Structures are given as structure tokens and as C-alpha cells.
Amino acid sequence: MNWVSEVVRPRIKTLFRRETPENLWVKCPDTGQMVFQKDVEANLWVIPGSDHHLRMNSTQRLKMMFDEGTWLDVALPDAPVDPLRFRDEKKYLDRLKDARAKTGLRDAFKVGFGRLEGSPTVIAVQDFGFMGGSLGMAAGEAFLRGAETALDKRTPFVLFAASGGARMQEGIFSLMQMPRTTVAVRKLNEARLPYLVVLTNPTTGGVTASYAMLGDIHLSEPGALIGFAGPRVIEQTIREKLPPGFQRSEYLKAHGMVDAVVHRRDLKATVARLCRQLMKQPLPEAAAEPETGAPPPPVAA
């Protein structure tokens, strides 16, 4: 072995890999149809044809929402790491390290401050790719900091929820994020700043049982799984098959929990419109013209 085989060759390999990405094709989870990845990306990660909404990571989400795809990252505070010195099959610290390497994030939250159709807005996104978007101390701090930033700047606070629930590896400290984030929501309420929640696939567990169900308005993406206990847990407990569509966005709307099921392509406009109305802002000049007299936009699914 010499430096050529150890250093040069792998580098050349990675160069090539970049040019021919492995996942050129995406398989639709609904229909099994194979779709060109570029087409899916250009369609905001919605499969053309079946309209299946694929997961987006936090960066893609912020890019989709903010004007010109640009924003300022809100610096997130550090939280104590691994308070329980937890270890299951793997050390929690190693899991964290892996998740950080994989996502480039410090934890499961990304918070951006930027313009949404011209209006300053704080948007927080939970990244499911980081340990299932689980809610631990760092995520709790991130939510609090996001809400504080909105309070400081007097802007709406928009949350994109995506989470498997509490982070088991932080035990009781994770559970305590439920009341902590609720305090932050109450502060937004008291300051009369809009707090909009967008429920994305999946939003479950302690996240749903706290800040994700306390929005002034709840929007959700089509077909998203939203619930407290996951469907597998319920099935195993009651030993019954669950009805089709159970705990999906449309089901939650019919059961009074979600205001509107919004297709991803309409999401930015819908969030922006509601924020403007609740903040009593005038219509933006450009949007004012085509809106008048037009039929109501299809927000309700």
C-alpha cells in the first residue's frame, strides 16, 4: 500500500461518485413507480403523478419557504449532552456523532429568519433525518430560541413538525421539553404573534402532545401520519387492524384537529397569506392584482 492507493484512488472515486449519484431514480412508496430524481426534486419532492409527498430535510424546507431560498440561520444554544450517559446497543454519544456527520446539523432542529413573501418570519424545522426528529434537550432549546427570536423581532413563528416523539436516550429530560415548549407557545400567544404549525410526515408522540398541537392554525401535508401513539403500538396493544387512512392528515381534519390539508406547492402561499392576515399586514403589491375576484384557492383537501 502506498499513498496512491490510500489517498489518491479514493479521492478519484469520490469525484466520480459525485458525477453519477447513486439514487438517480426514486421509487414512489404508493405506486412503486420509478421516477427520475431530478423531476422529483424540481417538484418539491412530491412524486409527479401519484402526488406522494416525500420527506424533505430542514435545509430543503427552509429553501422552499423563504424568498429567493435565502435566510439567516438562527444560532441555536448548546444543551447538556447525554445527561444519562445512555447506552443501548450503541452509545448515545456515538449515535449523536453519526447523526451529526450524516446531516451536518448539531441536532434535530434548524431555525431560519428571513422573508416570507416579503414579510420577516421565523421558521423552525424539525429534521426527521436526525435521529427521527426526536425531541431532546437541544431540540427543546432550539424551539425556545426560535420562539424568542420571533418575540424579539415581532414576527410570526412557523413550525414544521416532523418527529417520532421524545428522545428516549435523554429520558425524563426529554419529557420535560413538553412543558418547556408549551411555555414558549404561551409567550407567543400573549404577545399576539401568530404561531402556525405545519404537520409533516410523520409527527407523533410527545411532539404532537405538546407544541405541535398548540398552533393558532394547523396545516398539514397530504397523507402525513399524525398521532400520539404510533399505529404499530396501537395495533399490538388492541390486537386489531387499524382502518385505512387512520391517523393521516385527512383523517385528522375530519376529526377536528387540522385546519386544512395543503398540497406542498400551495404551502408557502397559504402560510404567507395567513400570517399577513393575522398580523394585519396589507396585501403585497404584486399579489394584490391577480387575487381580486379570483375563485378561492384550493386550500382544503
Add this chain to the structure above:
Amino acid sequence: MRAFLDFEKPVAELEAKVDELRALGENGDGVAIGDDVIRLEAKAAAALKDLYANLTPWQKTLVARHPDRPRFLAYAETLLTEWTPLAGDRKFGEDEAILAGFARFRGEPVCVIGQEKGTNTETRLRHNFGMARPEGYRKAARLMELADRFGLPVLSFVDTAGAYPGIDAEERGQAEAIARSTEACLALGAPNISLVIGEGGSGGAIAIATANKVLMLEHSVYSVISPEGAASILWRDPSRAQDAATAMKITAQDLLRFGIIDEIVPEPTGGAHRGPHEMMNRAGDAIEAALRDLAGREPDELRRLRAEKFEAIGRTIG
């Protein structure tokens, strides 16, 4: 095809003749028939005007329930932009008998609550003929609380035979839901305007019509119970509905005299359904004027004015 009510028969006959002559005229031989048409048309218009100037309370009830009468969604489409309906009571379900959401009215953001009866079999079923269950009132109350927090005026459009009388509705606390919704109206620190566009049926109506200003369309009705209901309770005979309608004083004109409502919005001759567009414009102007009257008042003042208005009802009639 226009749907005619029974009492409109003379007008219907005249209008049918006009149509007949028109069809003849199109087959040539124009002049003589043209004169006839104009004369007959004038006669039909006069008969319609005459008829609608003197509607009995029962006839007004029928007009208020006319199948072609513009419903809430027609007003929403015409008067609102950025209409974003929001669903659900966050407790049990979504009830489409009451639609509610945020929108802009003449450019200004508002909260809108409307009872929708539907316009065909499919939509009538979906909206349960405009009869809300507890979920509908709880959704209304939830949105009024939001409107209060963000200081947005609330516009409500009333058109219901009443709250839905059903086992499920009772089980889930219909009465409590109506009471809370009325309370939410009174707690509003933003101005609220109610417009009765068809039927204002009892508690089902007051739950969203406890407002700073209550307006009624000229031929709409508003009462504690439907004439049929009153007839079956008081006369033990539902066929006495006409007598009940008269006895109960349910017309906009009666209610304005009693100080129950603040203003009557005139309808086009022959009722709102004969000139929907004109009707919407008049309704929009009336709502705008009412909002202007209340503009710039503090939340506490709005609450006080509303409370005093309802406290005073009945104390001034002698």
C-alpha cells in the same frame, strides 16, 4: 328555469307570457309583438314590485328559504378575497354546516363565520342543510378567540333553520356549545357584524349573531323557533304555521322596530335571488359602513357597547 313560490303565481304567469311572446318575436314579425312585450314586461315588473312590497310574514319565510336564494358561499365568493376556510373544533370533528376562516373584506383582514345550507343535494347533505352540530359552534368559538387575540373584526352570515336536533348533537353537548359560542361573541375585543341572509333560526343563530351590529336582509326572518315548530307547540297543529309566523313577529321590519336588529339591507325587487350581484354589493356596503362606525374603538369599549346593547333589549318597548 326560475323556481316560483306559490304566491308568485300571477307574476309567473305574466313572465311566462313575456317569454312566449319573445319566442314568437324571434320567428319574425317583430314590431307589433315588440310593443306587447314591453307593455307586458312593465306589467309583470309592477306586479312583482307590488307583491314584494306587501309580503306577509309567512311569505317572507318562504322567500328566506327560497331554493335559489344566495347562500353564504355566494357572499364569500363575491365579497371576500384570500378566503381561507379553516376546519375543526380541536375536540371531535369538522362540521361544514358552519364554515369559518380568515379572509380579506375590501382589502382588510377579517375573520368570517357563515352558516351554509348548500345549493344542491350533494352540498345540502355535506352542509347538513345549514344545521350545525356542537363541533360547528365550537369551531366558531375557537376562531372568534383567535380573532380576538389578533384584533380582527368578525363577520358572521346567519342562515339556519336552527341547530341540528339529533341524538349525537345532544350527546356531545349542543347546548353548551351554543352557550360558549355566544359567550365568545360577547368576549370579542374586536368589532363583530352579523348579517342574517336567510333564516335566523333560534339558538343556532344567536350563537354567532351576538354582535355589535346585527343586520338583516329585507325579506329574511329571525325567530326563536320556526313557524312550523311554534304551530305544533302552541296550536298543536303544524298546519297553522302561517298564523304562527304572523304572531311571532319574525320579519326584519318587526325586529328593527323592537330594536333587536340595527339595520335592514334592502333586497332587489322580487328578492335576493332575482339580483344576486346587486344584493351582494348592497350587503357589502352595509357591512363596510357598520365596520366604519365601530372603527378605532378600544376592545373594552366594544365589549361594553355590545353588552349594553343586549342588556337594553326589551327595556325600551312600551
